[in-house]
Amino acid sequence: MAPASVSPVRIGVIGGGMMGREVASVFGRWFALDKYPVPAALTAVCDLQPALLDWFRQVPGVTCLTSSHRELLARDDVDVVYLAVPHHLHEEIAFDVLRAGKDLLAEKPFGIDLAAARRIRDEAARLGRFVRVSSEFPFLPGALRAFEMARSGNLGRILEARCSFLHSSDLDPTKPANWKRQARFCGEAGVMNDLGLHVAHMPLRLGWKPLSVHAFLQRGYGERPDGRGGMTACDTWDNASLHCPAEIGGQSALLTLEMKRLAPTETNTWSFELLGTERGVRYSTKEPKTLWIYRRDKEQWWEKTDLGFSTQYKTITAGILEPGFSDTLMQMWAAYIAERAGLLGDKFGCATPDEAIAHHQWWAAALASNRERKVVAL
Numbered sequence: 001m002a003p004a005s006v007s008p009v010r011i012g013v014i015g016g017g018m019m020g021r022e023v024a025s026v027f028g029r030w031f032a033l034d035k036y037p038v039p040a041a042l043t044a045v046c047d048l049q050p051a052l053l054d055w056f057r058q059v060p061g062v063t064c065l066t067s068s069h070r071e072l073l074a075r076d077d078v079d080v081v082y083l084a085v086p087h088h089l090h091e092e093i094a095f096d097v098l099r100a101g102k103d104l105l106a107e108k109p110f111g112i113d114l115a116a117a118r119r120i121r122d123e124a125a126r127l128g129r130f131v132r133v134s135s136e137f138p139f140l141p142g143a144l145r146a147f148e149m150a151r152s153g154n155l156g157r158i159l160e161a162r163c164s165f166l167h168s169s170d171l172d173p174t175k176p177a178n179w180k181r182q183a184r185f186c187g188e189a190g191v192m193n194d195l196g197l198h199v200a201h202m203p204l205r206l207g208w209k210p211l212s213v214h215a216f217l218q219r220g221y222g223e224r225p226d227g228r229g230g231m232t233a234c235d236t237w238d239n240a241s242l243h244c245p246a247e248i249g250g251q252s253a254l255l256t257l258e259m260k261r262l263a264p265t266e267t268n269t270w271s272f273e274l275l276g277t278e279r280g281v282r283y284s285t286k287e288p289k290t291l292w293i294y295r296r297d298k299e300q301w302w303e304k305t306d307l308g309f310s311t312q313y314k315t316i317t318a319g320i321l322e323p324g325f326s327d328t329l330m331q332m333w334a335a336y337i338a339e340r341a342g343l344l345g346d347k348f349g350c351a352t353p354d355e356a357i358a359h360h361q362w363w364a365a366a367l368a369s370n371r372e373r374k375v376v377a378l
């Protein structure tokens with residue numbers, strides 16, 4: 001529970017769809033954070049769909065429900081905006097947010113492409129607003145432990161790293177299309193815009209430098225049900241595999257990045273693996289509390305440990321219990337609010353606008369590599 005004397009950070013959500021509602025659940029149980037220094041509350045929500053606005057009526061503390069993001073931005077009781085709209089709207093609404101004097105936690109990919117991301121970053125810098133980008137999986141305890149091991153430099157000669165985020169629901173051709181399957185809304189980078197920052201956040205924060213990209217991109221079904229009895233065209237890349245010679249910890253190694261909507265048996269599998277000659281580490285949300293550590297001795301071992309609820313910000317949840325998606329989203333928000341208040345210290349922080357720009361550079365190179373069937377230098 002936060003100290004009662006500090007005034008709460010007031011959050012407005014623009015885009016109350018899947019992610020907007022997840023964020024309502026984070027602030028609905030903010031009190032579960034233990035001795036966390038800053039209170040926070042959801043006060044206002046904007047969405048175009050009346051049924052979604054109705055859903056938010058049950059959320060305590062929300063006093064503004066509107067279909068106009070400008071109305072939300074005109075309010076005094078909003079300090080920070082969480083922007084979770086389709087990608088083609090990121091830039092325009094982010095500019096409105098910043099010019100209204102609000103801070104921003106922007107959903108990835110932070111603009112539909114590299115040029116848009118640069119413009120949002122530059123406007124935020126010009127106006128002096130605090131802006132971070134959403135990527136929550138590195139806040140899972142196993143991911144944080146993998147990050148610390150990767151940063152330690154104690155793994156011997158680094159051989160390779162693999163980072164992936166895999167879904168399988170698009171294998172079903174009867175799944176209706178939505179904006180994420182159409183390039184004019186999702187962006188030319190398709191699945192890389194959709195799942196990419198999740199994969200790129202830790203490598204970027206570790207300072208890994210891909211030197212070039214060789215990409216293989218795949219499309220799935222060319223049309224899907226439109227939800228109104230007809231069919232509609234789908235034209236985004238659905239699977240992306242990138243092979244990148246990279247500089248990792250000052251050494252030359254292979255970095256493989258995979259983002260897939262067509263990965264049989266995977267529901268929402270985020271994973272990170274780093275292998276050196278002496279040690280290695282592997283974490284996957286398939287086993288959410290389990291960390292695997294490789295050790296080379298006389299023999300070679302994968303050692304497995306169950307981590308429990310060892311989150312960066314303590315909560316009332318007992319350490320023996322296992323963390324999930326809503327917990328890691330709350331941890332990301334706790335890092336955002338702490339960093340905004342100058343209280344992050346040496347804890348892991350949210351993705352920055354510069355990191356979002358760097359990830360767009362990787363995807364632009366991947367598009368060129370796939371189009372021209374060649375290796376593209378970065």
Ligand SMILES: NC(=O)c1ccc[n+]([C@@H]2O[C@H](COP(=O)([O-])OP(=O)(O)OC[C@H]3O[C@@H](n4cnc5c(N)ncnc54)[C@H](O)[C@@H]3O)[C@@H](O)[C@H]2O)c1
Pocket residue numbers: 014015016017018019020046047048049052067069083084085086087089107108109134135136193194
């Ligand atoms: N961090 C994550 O794990 C994660 C997961 C999924 C999606 N996302 C990102 O979140 C964002 C939204 O994705 P989603 O899955 O929630 O999509 P969604 O389609 O479920 O929700 C988007 C919402 O935006 C609303 N909207 C559209 N135009 C609007 C406008 N002008 N003003 C206000 N609201 C408007 C829509 O009505 C819809 O409810 C995207 O940037 C996406 O990449 C992040």
